[in-house]
Amino acid sequence: MQQDPTYILEEDTVRRHITVGSYTYLKIAEGCDYKCSFCIIPSMRGAFRSRSLENIVENAREMAQRGVTEIILVGQDSTSYGKDINSSLPELLRALNDVPEITWVRFMYAYPNLVSDELLEAINDCDKVVKYLDCPLQHSHPEILKRMRRPQTDLVEFAERARAKIKNVKLRTSFIVGFPGETEEHFEHLRDTIQQVKFDRLGVFEYSDVDTAHSQTLDGKVKKSVIKQRRSELMAMQQQIAFSQNQEMIGQTVDVLIDMVNSYGTLIGRTQWDAPEIDNTVQVKGQAVPGEIVSVKITHVTPYDLKGIVVSES
Ligand code: SF4
Structure with missing residues (x-):
């Protein structure tokens, strides 16, 4: 019979984080x-x-x-x-x-x-x-x-x-x-x-x-x-x-967390309503760096993605 595993990390175990970034x-x-x-x-x-x-x-x-x-x-x-x-x-x-x-x-x-x-x-x-x-x-x-x-x-x-x-x-x-x-x-x-x-x-x-x-x-x-x-x-x-x-989001201004800059130099982020890798992304025009949250006015949408422009730092 298979034994139940009992291992769980100790409080002071050094953790390797799956992602470090935004x-x-x-x-x-x-x-x-x-x-x-x-x-x-x-x-x-x-x-x-x-x-x-x-x-x-x-x-x-x-x-x-x-x-x-x-x-x-x-x-x-x-x-x-x-x-x-x-x-x-x-x-x-x-x-x-x-x-x-x-x-x-x-x-x-x-x-x-x-x-x-x-x-x-x-x-x-x-x-x-x-x-x-x-x-x-x-x-x-x-x-x-x-x-x-x-x-x-x-x-x-x-x-x-x-x-x-x-x-x-x-x-x-x-x-x-x-x-x-x-x-x-x-x-x-x-x-x-x-x-x-x-x-x-x-x-x-x-x-x-x-x-x-x-x-x-x-x-x-x-x-x-x-x-x-x-x-x-x-x-x-x-x-x-x-x-x-x-x-319904077109014209709205929402907070967007910038995750990365893609190979075309476009900022890619997410709203609070989107988890990484599984939900919508927002292509953002403007100045920002990964990890920053900026206010973005949504200008275009597809079923699973949004596009917008930075209106100010959030
Ligand atoms: S699907 Fe989720 S809740 Fe159900 S047994 Fe697996 S881990 Fe547990």
Whole structure:
């Protein structure tokens, strides 16, 4: 039988940061106590263990002092943060918000039934915490969620609650299509829910069997061609949603964090509503350096990218 790994970095272990520049990822916990049927992470990474709040805050402060503008908190299940050390993610966000050197804080990978009102209020209250909620929901249909061993979540209610509690929030989620047992009816439920909720950012993954995952043993496997077609359908629908949301930004002036200068000499950045590598980028005309936040007037948009001009330093 495979042993649970127990290793977690000590407080004084020198950390190699995945990225140093305009943003950096900061791991707040290791492992996961859930048992989603398609996932083998718990068997590889072991039970959930949080790092101490003081250590994370100190680490984030050091990164900010070195010039990193955005701290991105990650863990397999960031919303469980603190449950084993008598703390919580809202407490961590509020502590980071109080650090003068820090500019932006983002966290990724919320677990749906742990998105409490307390957490939403902390995001809303903390001016350094970006108004962005990333919560992979995986599916909308109760029967598929049950087969996935995921919590039963009413996606419409979930999105309404988040949007009501956090002013000007953007919601990111991801879904899996073609999970074993997903019928046309289940898929239509998902498609109609996405159309109704209009998530601001959306990823769609095609299900595929993973060795040792429980879902591999389930009946009702969906043909690869059907899985591909379902993903294409959702992505085409989302493209329309994303384009119309981006069009609403034309003429607005928003803060943009400059990440880099590309090979053509164009500044490339992001708004607070976009995580690196997965969301919109903004091509910016004007003077700025990576790591700087500038006010940018949005002039052109595509479904997944924006263009704008610097109007002043933010
Ligand atoms: S999908 Fe996420 S929450 Fe589910 S078992 Fe894997 S790591 Fe845990």
